Amino acid sequence: MVRLVRRGSVAACLMLSGMIATAGAETPPESPVERGRALVNGIVACGNCHTPQGPNGPVAGRELAGGTPFVEEPFTAYASNITPDPETGIGRWTDEQLIAAIREGRRPDGSLIGPPMPFGFYRGLSDGDLRAIVAYLRSVPPVRHSVPKSEYRMALPAAYGPPVGSVAEIPRTDPVTYGAYMAGPLGHCMECHTPMLPDGRLDMTRMGAGGRNFTGPWGNAVSRNITQDKEHGLGGWTDAEIRKAITEGVRPDGHRLSPPMGYHYYKSMSDGELGALVAYLRTLPPTR
Ligand code: HEC
Numbered sequence: 562m563v564r565l566v567r568r569g570s571v572a573a574c575l576m577l578s579g580m581i582a583t584a585g586a587e588t589p590p591e592s593p594v595e596r597g598r599a600l601v602n603g604i605v606a607c608g609n610c611h612t613p614q615g616p617n618g619p620v621a622g623r624e625l626a627g628g629t630p631f632v633e634e635p636f637t638a639y640a641s642n643i644t645p646d647p648e649t650g651i652g653r654w655t656d657e658q659l660i661a662a663i664r665e666g667r668r669p670d671g672s673l674i675g676p677p678m679p680f681g682f683y684r685g686l687s688d689g690d691l692r693a694i695v696a697y698l699r700s701v702p703p704v705r706h707s708v709p710k711s712e713y714r715m716a717l718p719a720a721y722g723p724p725v726g727s728v729a730e731i732p733r734t735d736p737v738t739y740g741a742y743m744a745g746p747l748g749h750c751m752e753c754h755t756p757m758l759p760d761g762r763l764d765m766t767r768m769g770a771g772g773r774n775f776t777g778p779w780g781n782a783v784s785r786n787i788t789q790d791k792e793h794g795l796g797g798w799t800d801a802e803i804r805k806a807i808t809e810g811v812r813p814d815g816h817r818l819s820p821p822m823g824y825h826y827y828k829s830m831s832d833g834e835l836g837a838l839v840a841y842l843r844t845l846p847p848t849r
């Protein structure tokens with residue numbers, strides 16, 4: 562539809578921009594690499610785990626070069642180098658191999674990639690978005706960087722689920738639908754903001770209720786309740802206040818929020834994307 566518009570008709574263009582304005586989304590970027598760049602440097606934020614962090618944020622010239630440790634019982638995991646370096650990165654992997662790694666957690670040699678990469682959500686990435694992410698990974702500068710091997714003192718499952726097959730594109734015309742896709746498969750907001758059951762699975766009946774612990778160089782942070790609960794959640798916040806917390810890490814009372822949430826990535830989301838995300842958060846039933 563968009564391509565058709567680019568070929569010329571002003572009337573169609575106005576109609577489309579009107580439709581998009583009401584939908585709160587915007588014209589999709591041109592190429593898969595552009596879409597992938599917007600996703601990876603925005604809502605998807607692979608670099609929040611895969612780019613080494615210095616005291617002033619991501620280390621320049623080391624984008625996606627890996628090495629960040631995740632020390633959590635029962636594992637010590639190191640984010641992999643996912644730059645196109647052929648020796649220490651993913652330079653020799655085919656597109657299909659990268660897709661299987663991201664969506665199903667399986668390496669080309671058949672071994673399973675361990676936590677904390679959010680495979681439960683990445684299974685829902687659409688075919689087009691996954692290809693865009695892969696196209697973008699291929700475009701970042703290769704960095705030679707060997708990363709220590711992760712140590713899992715637990716048995717990894719045999720697989721994260723049955724083969725995914727194909728996932729259709731999520732329409733960007735309905736903000737709540739697209740916002741749900743952003744908070745789930747794309748941004749895994751709900752991985753961090755949903756409490757865990759004793760068996761380690763997320764308690765989807767309390768989606769967004771928060772309460773998970775994240776320990777790191779920042780100390781200990783507890784994910785907050787982002788449901789519509791008026792007292793403990795975002796029910797009493799304005800849209801602008803929610804946007805500011807997500808993109809700047811500042812609460813309405815001025816309190817600064819801590820990592821590991823990737824505020825500086827979310828800052829680059831477009832107005833339409835943020836609108837869709839907030840529209841979806843507004844639909845989360847109040848949960849204590
Ligand atoms: C919450 C942190 C986290 C996020 C977010 C994350 N990853 Fe990972 N990823 C890891 C860790 C840790 C490993 C290493 C796990 C292991 O050693 O088994 C890993 C491993 C990988 C591997 C396997 C590489 C290899 O050489 O074995 C690929 C490919 C990968 N990630 C791609 C991505 C992409 C693309 C994204 C964004 C769509 C992403 N990851 C988001 C933490 C994360």
Ligand code: HEC
Nearest residue numbers: 748749750753775782783784785787806812818819821822
């Ligand atoms: C890696 C884990 C992680 C991810 C991913 C994540 N968050 Fe958070 N978020 C947190 C933590 C932890 C806090 C609390 C930080 C603090 O208290 O300093 C937080 C705080 C917030 C707050 C502030 C709430 C309040 O009451 O102060 C909002 C809003 C929020 N997150 C929304 C989101 C949205 C929307 C996404 C997805 C785009 C997201 N988060 C992704 C971990 C995460």
